[in-house]
Amino acid sequence: MTDTVRPGVDSEVGRLRTVLLHRPGPELKRLTPRNNDQLLFDGIPWVSRAQEEHDAFAEALRSHDVEVLYLTGLLTETLALDEARHRAVEGVTASLRLGDTLRDHLRGWLGELAPEALTDVLTAGLRNDEVRGGAGLVTSLLADDDFLIDPLPNLLFTRDSSVWIRDQVAVTSLAMPARSRETQLTQLIYALHPRFAGTTTIHGWHREHVEGGDVLLLAPGVLAVGVGERTTPAGAERLARQVFADGSAHTVLAVPIAQDRATMHLDTVCTMVDVDTFTIYPNLADHLVAHTVTPGEEGRLEVAAAEPFLVAAAKAMGLDTLRTIDTGLDPVTAEREQWDDGNNTLAIAPKLAVAYERNVETNARLEAAGIEVVAIAGSELGSGRGGPRCMSCPVARDDLAPA
Structure with missing residues (x-):
């Protein structure tokens, strides 16, 4: 890259330096009551207000010394x-x-x-x-x-079309037909824009389905990949083989998630706000499991039996235990705030995260646990069912020391 910030991401919580966003534009004005379901929006957003909210989101990041790149x-x-x-x-x-x-x-x-x-x-x-x-x-x-x-109103969610894994970028393959062109445009940028000259690109829009919202970089060398509505088992296997082959990861946790609109990606079930701390949707916390995948001999994958996700994650991260913060005070509150993306936080640094301001109970729990919350408006941005993490693709973070 031509700028001074070196590209690369090895965790969810290292100090964020550069991020890729998409400011809502004329594509959102193409939504109508007839096509909004097909284009994966719950409603028709007030575009100018969505732009104001997104501008405030970008400014909140800049105020914390984050460089903001715009996809368009x-x-x-x-x-x-x-x-x-x-x-x-x-x-x-x-x-x-x-x-x-x-x-x-x-x-x-x-x-x-x-x-x-x-x-x-x-x-x-x-x-x-x-x-x-x-x-x-x-x-x-x-x-x-x-x-x-077709218009691409879901460009707003830049997390899904690419994910940086250390100093290379995985261009993903989106499962929904309404979004299939997003990754083609993203791959074009990474392949030919001078800023990304020399960047190694893996996976690709033509590969098995993997979406960035399902990929969490838990720690250096440790990935979690949600497998469900959007990321297929074959997609998780392909990604695991790629990161093992190039040495960018030593462990992949394959995490089955429910086929539910409120939990479409792994990052709608849990996100990280510190090196050992997850926000988690409590209605699923006790049911979330993971298969630990590691490289075997002659290109084979070693796949362990399922065990509780938090147990498998702690082992892979080299920690005794992980701390969790429930995103609601009771099942009803948790479900309501889950629908409003209360669990979809973006970490700017350890113990510093962006969240929608309307998720009052969730944010109170985060702050009580010692997490500083940068609250942003999202009444219109949330109509596509995505929070701050969905709307951001980190391009550069400070490295974390390996566990």
């Missing part, structure tokens, strides 16, 4: 390169639903757009009635408001 800014800079523009246009026009006539027209039109305008189309999408030219059977039979290029 990096994408626009990347698209100034001919190779990047070619890859992006070829990728977005590959859909079989376009047909040859429309595909050829779009390739020519998109290829002539300025980088900023091309970024807008790639992220906010393109409707049938916004196309000038390329008329044919496909454009005639589609409704005016049908999308030829």
